[in-house]
Amino acid sequence: GQQLNQSPQSMFIQEGEDVSMNCTSSSIFNTWLWYKQDPGEGPVLLIALYKAGELTSNGRLTAQFGITRKDSFLNISASIPSDVGIYFCAGPFSGGSNYKLTFGKGTLLTVNP
Amino acid sequence: NAGVTQTPKFRVLKTGQSMTLLCAQDMNHEYMYWYRQDPGMGLRLIHYSVGEGTTAKGEVPDGYNVSRLKKQNFLLGLESAAPSQTSVYFCASMSTKQGTRNQPQHFGDGTRLSIL
Numbered sequence: 001g002q003q004l005n006q007s008p009q010s011m012f013i014q015e016g017e018d019v020s021m022n023c024t025s026s027s028i029f030n031t032w033l034w035y036k037q038d039p040g041e042g043p044v045l046l047i048a049l050y051k052a053g054e055l056t057s058n059g060r061l062t063a064q065f066g067i068t069r070k071d072s073f074l075n076i077s078a079s080i081p082s083d084v085g086i087y088f089c090a091g092p093f094s095g096g097s098n099y100k101l102t103f104g105k106g107t108l109l110t111v112n113p
Numbered sequence: 114n115a116g117v118t119q120t121p122k123f124r125v126l127k128t129g130q131s132m133t134l135l136c137a138q139d140m141n142h143e144y145m146y147w148y149r150q151d152p153g154m155g156l157r158l159i160h161y162s163v164g165e166g167t168t169a170k171g172e173v174p175d176g177y178n179v180s181r182l183k184k185q186n187f188l189l190g191l192e193s194a195a196p197s198q199t200s201v202y203f204c205a206s207m208s209t210k211q212g213t214r215n216q217p218q219h220f221g222d223g224t225r226l227s228i229l
Contacts, residue, residue, distance in 0.1 A: 009153075040222070040223075042205075042220030042221050042223055043156070043203070043220045045217040045219075048217055090156075099163060099207060100171075101158075103155045103156040103157075105154060
């Protein structure tokens with residue numbers, strides 16, 4: 001099946017630092033989604049991107065849909081302790097079913113106060 | 114707003130036992146999904162349903178069965194539990210596509226299942 005390469009696998013940062021993570025694929029994606037999973041809970045959608053080059057913000061979070069449609073990144077500015085969790089990229093790859101998502105393996109973020 | 118509700122939240126089984134995980138959504142969504150999450154593996158699709166009375170296999174369907182008798186419910190069954198099925202199971206639902214934009218999936222809080 002299609003795979004998403006998400007990096008880094010984990011990050012340990014100090015409160016106040018900026019964070020950047022990305023996803024790449026060998027296949028084209030029509031949509032890029034970024035989810036966050038808090039400990040003990042299910043993933044929650046943070047940002048959805050629908051066209052190449054799109055740059056979208058949600059508070060301190062900013063995500064971009066790569067022009068080649070094969071990558072996306074998520075930035076978090078001025079991190080705070082509640083940013084701790086696992087961040088997943090996901091999307092339905094072009095040529096596949098729009099209702100089936102492929103997920104990256106996640107980036108585990110730890111923020112030291 | 115309940116959203117997606119999974120029951121039970123925790124369960125411990127012995128090898129060979131059977132059980133059913135229940136997922137209920139109150140958003141009138143057409144699509145429903147069952148995933149499993151294992152350390153370092155992300156979310157892997159087990160089975161999914163595009164509507165009441167329909168089911169289809171996902172990426173890792175072996176050892177699981179599902180049923181969608183009612184639109185709001187999606188059941189995941191383990192006929193004969195194996196230690197390899199120890200995992201966290203997530204249910205998700207999604208509305209049908211509107212225009213050209215894919216709708217996001219909404220997740221429950223998971224069922225933590227241990228098979229001894």
